[in-house]
Amino acid sequence: MSAPSSSFSEIWVYLSASPLLGLTVTLLAYQAAYWVYVKANMNPLANPVALSVAMLVGLLWFTDTPYATYFEGAQFVHFLLGPATVALAVPLYANLAALKRNLVPLGGALVAGSAAAVLSAVGIGWALGASRETLLSLAPKSVTTPIAMGIAEKLGGLPSLTAVLVVTTGIVGAVLARGTLNLLRVRDHAVRGFALGVAAHGIGTARAFQVSETMGAFAGLGMGLNGMATAFLFPVLVTLWAG
Amino acid sequence: MLAALTVLLVYQLIGEVLVQLLGLPVPGPVVGMLLLFVTLLLRGTAPEWLRTTSNALLGHLSLLFVPAGVGVMQHFQRLGAEWLPITVALVASTIITIGVTALVMRALQR
Numbered sequence: 001m002s003a004p005s006s007s008f009s010e011i012w013v014y015l016s017a018s019p020l021l022g023l024t025v026t027l028l029a030y031q032a033a034y035w036v037y038v039k040a041n042m043n044p045l046a047n048p049v050a051l052s053v054a055m056l057v058g059l060l061w062f063t064d065t066p067y068a069t070y071f072e073g074a075q076f077v078h079f080l081l082g083p084a085t086v087a088l089a090v091p092l093y094a095n096l097a098a099l100k101r102n103l104v105p106l107g108g109a110l111v112a113g114s115a116a117a118v119l120s121a122v123g124i125g126w127a128l129g130a131s132r133e134t135l136l137s138l139a140p141k142s143v144t145t146p147i148a149m150g151i152a153e154k155l156g157g158l159p160s161l162t163a164v165l166v167v168t169t170g171i172v173g174a175v176l177a178r179g180t181l182n183l184l185r186v187r188d189h190a191v192r193g194f195a196l197g198v199a200a201h202g203i204g205t206a207r208a209f210q211v212s213e214t215m216g217a218f219a220g221l222g223m224g225l226n227g228m229a230t231a232f233l234f235p236v237l238v239t240l241w242a243g
Numbered sequence: 244m245l246a247a248l249t250v251l252l253v254y255q256l257i258g259e260v261l262v263q264l265l266g267l268p269v270p271g272p273v274v275g276m277l278l279l280f281v282t283l284l285l286r287g288t289a290p291e292w293l294r295t296t297s298n299a300l301l302g303h304l305s306l307l308f309v310p311a312g313v314g315v316m317q318h319f320q321r322l323g324a325e326w327l328p329i330t331v332a333l334v335a336s337t338i339i340t341i342g343v344t345a346l347v348m349r350a351l352q353r
Contacts, residue, residue, distance in 0.1 A: 026310060053312035061316065089279035091301065116339050168315075188349070195344040203305055
């Protein structure tokens with residue numbers, strides 16, 4: 001047995017090498033952030049993803065823990081993005097009637113929104129002098145994380161930078177959607193949700209589900225469709241552009 | 244809950260296998276979502292147990308983005324050097340995308 005004075009650092013050495021710590025601090029940070037979000041009356045500025053990320057980055061920086069070590073635990077949470085994406089079929093099906101009624105408006109809005117997301121991000125970034133790698137990582141920013149990372153990798157961007165830009169876009173969208181849509185006098189929850197899903201993927205969808213189930217279902221639809229549209233159209237666009 | 248989670252994982256697995264076999268450019272979970280949607284269409288109803296678990300999972304969707312978001316710490320240098328174009332492009336493009344999508348959808352609804 002070791003002396004008590006050294007046992008804390010031994011426990012730390014043991015814990016920092018196991019996935020338990022990364023997983024636990026992720027859940028703790030998120031619940032603390034969610035508590036703050038609820039206390040703030042779900043004000044979009046108190047976005048729980050932004051708050052948790054800030055807390056965790058601070059913690060890792062303070063304890064000098066590399067991201068890779070943290071991710072060994074956090075990957076179990078990250079993994080659930082897959083089944084959660086599949087689960088989007090359920091609210092989508094629950095809103096089948098509204099979906100059928102809106103087939104043409106949804107198709108048109110998808111094409112316009114999808115193109116606007118990529119072109120405006122790359123155009124503005126290019127005009128302000130962003131590097132090529134940054135531009136390629138920025139292009140799929142409105143698409144849900146796993147799809148966006150795949151696209152960035154194919155194009156020669158940096159997948160891990162894309163993940164960060166995607167999450168940031170989601171937070172920005174969740175924060176700014178209410179003001180933007182109120183300014184444009186868009187009241188219909190189906191329209192509000194779809195716009196939020198196309199622009200701000202899963203984080204926008206999460207925000208939409210907190211407002212209403214209809215808004216959430218249409219946001220999930222927007223996120224899924226934009227993911228597919230961008231994944232299929234993007235390689236074609238880039239081939240045309242490069243060739 | 245266990246049955247629903249199994250269903251979701253099986254559909255994801257089928258999606259991943261199809262993507263590999265057919266060389267599709269989309270991620271497996273998206274194909275899985277499409278297949279589950281088609282299944283529900285054919286069955287004509289979504290079972291209660293599947294709805295409960297799906298809603299529980301989607302209710303905390305934002306938690307699932309936290310690990311990727313923490314990855315920001317690997318990119319502080321680049322973000323520091325290019326913060327202006329990145330910030331302006333992200334914020335402006337997100338507002339533009341929300342506006343364009345909403346306005347086109349509303350215009351086509353009439």
